[in-house]
Amino acid sequence: xxxxxxxxxxxxxxxxxxxxxxxxxxxxxxxxxxxxxxxxxxxxxxxxxxxxxxxxxxxxxxxxxxxxxxxxxxxxxxxxxxxxxxxxxxxxxxxxxxxxxxxxxxxxxxxxxxxxxxxxxxxxxxxxxxxxxxxxxxxxxxxxxxxxxxxxxxxxxxxxxxxxxxxxxxxxxxxxxxxxxxxxxxxxxxxxxxxxxxxxxxxxxxxxxxxxxxxxxxxxxxxxxxxxxxxxxxxxxxxxxxxxxxxxxxxxxxxxxxxxxxxxxxxxxxxxxxxxxxxxxxxxxxxxxxxxxxxxxxxxxxxxxxxxxxxxxxxxxxxxxxxxxxxxxxxxxxxxxxxxxxxxxxxxxxxxxxxxxxxxxxxxxxxxxxxxxxxxxxxxxxxxxxxxxxxxxxxxxxxxxxxxxxxxxxxxxxxxxxxxxxxxxxxxxxxxxxxxxxxxxxxxxxxxxxxxxxxxxxxxxxxxxxxxxxxxxxxxxxxxxxxxxxxxxxxxxxxxxxxxxxxxxxxxxxxxxxxxxxxxxxxxxxxxxxxxxxxxxxxxxxxxxxxxxxxxxxxxxxxxxxxxxxxxxxxxxxxxxxxxxxxxxxxxxxxxxxxxxxxxxxxxxxxxxxxxxxxxxxxxxxxxxxxxxx
Numbered sequence: 001x002x003x004x005x006x007x008x009x010x011x012x013x014x015x016x017x018x019x020x021x022x023x024x025x026x027x028x029x030x031x032x033x034x035x036x037x038x039x040x041x042x043x044x045x046x047x048x049x050x051x052x053x054x055x056x057x058x059x060x061x062x063x064x065x066x067x068x069x070x071x072x073x074x075x076x077x078x079x080x081x082x083x084x085x086x087x088x089x090x091x092x093x094x095x096x097x098x099x100x101x102x103x104x105x106x107x108x109x110x111x112x113x114x115x116x117x118x119x120x121x122x123x124x125x126x127x128x129x130x131x132x133x134x135x136x137x138x139x140x141x142x143x144x145x146x147x148x149x150x151x152x153x154x155x156x157x158x159x160x161x162x163x164x165x166x167x168x169x170x171x172x173x174x175x176x177x178x179x180x181x182x183x184x185x186x187x188x189x190x191x192x193x194x195x196x197x198x199x200x201x202x203x204x205x206x207x208x209x210x211x212x213x214x215x216x217x218x219x220x221x222x223x224x225x226x227x228x229x230x231x232x233x234x235x236x237x238x239x240x241x242x243x244x245x246x247x248x249x250x251x252x253x254x255x256x257x258x259x260x261x262x263x264x265x266x267x268x269x270x271x272x273x274x275x276x277x278x279x280x281x282x283x284x285x286x287x288x289x290x291x292x293x294x295x296x297x298x299x300x301x302x303x304x305x306x307x308x309x310x311x312x313x314x315x316x317x318x319x320x321x322x323x324x325x326x327x328x329x330x331x332x333x334x335x336x337x338x339x340x341x342x343x344x345x346x347x348x349x350x351x352x353x354x355x356x357x358x359x360x361x362x363x364x365x366x367x368x369x370x371x372x373x374x375x376x377x378x379x380x381x382x383x384x385x386x387x388x389x390x391x392x393x394x395x396x397x398x399x400x401x402x403x404x405x406x407x408x409x410x411x412x413x414x415x416x417x418x419x420x421x422x423x424x425x426x427x428x429x430x431x432x433x434x435x436x437x438x439x440x441x442x443x444x445x446x447x448x449x450x451x452x453x454x455x456x457x458x459x460x461x462x463x464x465x466x467x468x469x470x471x472x473x474x475x476x477x478x479x480x481x482x483x484x485x486x487x488x489x490x491x492x493x494x495x496x497x498x499x500x501x502x503x504x505x506x507x508x509x510x511x512x513x514x515x516x517x518x519x520x521x522x523x524x525x526x527x528x529x530x531x532x533x534x535x536x537x538x539x540x541x542x543x544x545x546x547x548x549x550x551x552x553x554x555x556x557x558x559x560x561x562x563x564x565x566x567x568x569x570x571x572x573x574x575x576x577x578x579x580x581x582x583x584x585x586x587x588x589x590x591x592x593x594x595x596x597x598x599x600x601x602x603x604x605x606x607x608x609x610x611x612x613x614x615x616x617x618x619x620x621x622x623x624x625x626x627x628x629x630x
Contacts, residue, residue, distance in 0.1 A: 091302070094305075095303065122301055175204070331351045331592055335347045344602060360507075382434040544574055
């Protein structure tokens with residue numbers, strides 16, 4: 001996420017978020033082998049399912065025939081031993097993959113390489129959800145939790161009646177085991193480093209009581225690590241299986257004969273290949289059995305890897321796919337041509353919602369010339385963010401002066417630093433001020449108009465992921481006009497180069513704060529900094545001891561405490577003066593949602609959660625979708 005933020009587990013995986021893929025080969029086992037082909041119905045033999053395979057060149061004319069084939073394919077899954085689920089009870093999603101394939105087809109372990117982003121979130125459940133748009137916490141596998149007065153202990157009461165999909169009860173022992181597993185295997189397992197930093201001891205006092213003792217006060221631990229919100233939260237694992245696993249990072253947890261992977265969620269992975277993924281509803285789901293929640297109306301989820309956007313656009317126009325992620329231009333075309341498609345903002349701009357991942361332009365601040373704040377400010381002054389939004393995003397985006405999403409709970413913190421933004425105008429476009437900073441740092445323009453020092457031009461390769469192609473070239477051209485020898489690139493090894501600091505600049509999001517300012521500030525903490533060449537995340541590679549001390553103090557202050565406003569002001573004064581990364585603009589998720597089969601999608605008028613199915617809050621969407629074909 002797109003975050004597409006997504007993230008953060010493996011930067012290499014991010015580069016494939018909009019990779020090429022075959023739509024129909026992802027829909028039916030062994031229909032076609034090559035991603036450039038799709039099966040279509042020959043006009044003169046309409047009653048037969050397949051008579052000819054053709055190279056896809058003109059899908060506009062073929063969309064009706066393709067629709068019929070896809071629906072027939074969905075019905076034919078019984079041929080591989082699955083039950084027959086009609087199209088009107090099936091949710092078809094298109095997202096991710098790498099060159100049209102899912103690279104984790106032999107895995108069932110989210111701590112061993114299985115991405116939760118390609119439908120797997122439908123199987124996973126947390127102790128609690130946090131729905132940012134509704135500003136609402138929903139306790140789930142936990143019935144309650146409570147800190148002691150000094151925030152050095154957390155007691156969690158687990159919900160009675162919860163079960164794993166193999167029928168084994170879910171208990172506090174699973175919670176304690178998961179946390180202890182992460183501590184023991186840090187930093188090897190995803191998100192295990194912060195757990196080890198904070199946790200001193202975790203025990204299950206009984207089947208329904210888990211007690212966590214912290215090494216230092218932490219009033220946010222439950223929210224930060226044990227709740228699912230957007231794309232973050234620690235996964236819980238079954239102790240009765242993982243206790244016998246020597247290395248959870250290499251455990252595949254994939255064995256259909258054993259019912260693996262097991263989960264507590266309402267869906268089970270029933271077809272798992274490189275070109276398709278099916279999740280079937282579990283009618284024996286614990287929440288329905290005890291009357292805690294109703295079974296979702298969606299009986300089957302089909303997740304297909306993304307083809308090129310032109311075919312994604314046609315699939316949305318034809319109603320083949322219920323939801324996917326598109327560019328501004330792409331979703332605008334879909335909305336104009338398919339009246340049954342809506343977006344989070346209805347059928348008008350911005351055709352989506354502000355994600356929790358505001359974009360910034362980062363550097364390796366350990367290395368010259370970017371270690372100099374004057375250089376970072378010079379690059380910032382060279383950027384006309386408003387023009388980028390108008391041209392690259394067709395006016396459907398807004399700049400942001402700080403690396404925070406524009407969410408209501410965060411606005412009081414943004415408003416508290418109005419004086420700082422006047423002093424440090426992080427969104428200001430001024431070629432004169434850019435030149436002044438460059439000259440002050442010892443650079444001069446040559447006869448070719450480019451900044452140079454000691455006979456060498458200023459290096460500025462700007463790396464971005466595929467979906468950043470909407471605005472990356474425009475940003476690079478602005479830098480060229482300001483005298484920087486800049487170019488925008490999307491190299492195949494971009495994720496690795498980000499992580500080890502071997503690229504001049506990179507475009508990336510700030511996956512941190514939603515309701516409280518601490519998490520985003522923590523992304524820039526010096527504890528994450530390592531020498532160039534060593535892989536890190538977060539990867540901003542900036543360190544300021546005074547800033548770190550303020551952030552450390554904030555970590556001990558409860559969410560919502562008035563003291564946070566003053567601490568935030570102090571931290572942001574350092575941040576804005578140094579400008580370790582350049583805030584660019586809010587990041588939007590733009591997803592066409594087809595209402596032909598499913599309604600009650602999240603929207604501005606029905607803002608119960610965001611609709612990104614690659615996020616861990618996806619089950620909230622599934623439990624709210626309503627069938628139109630009852």
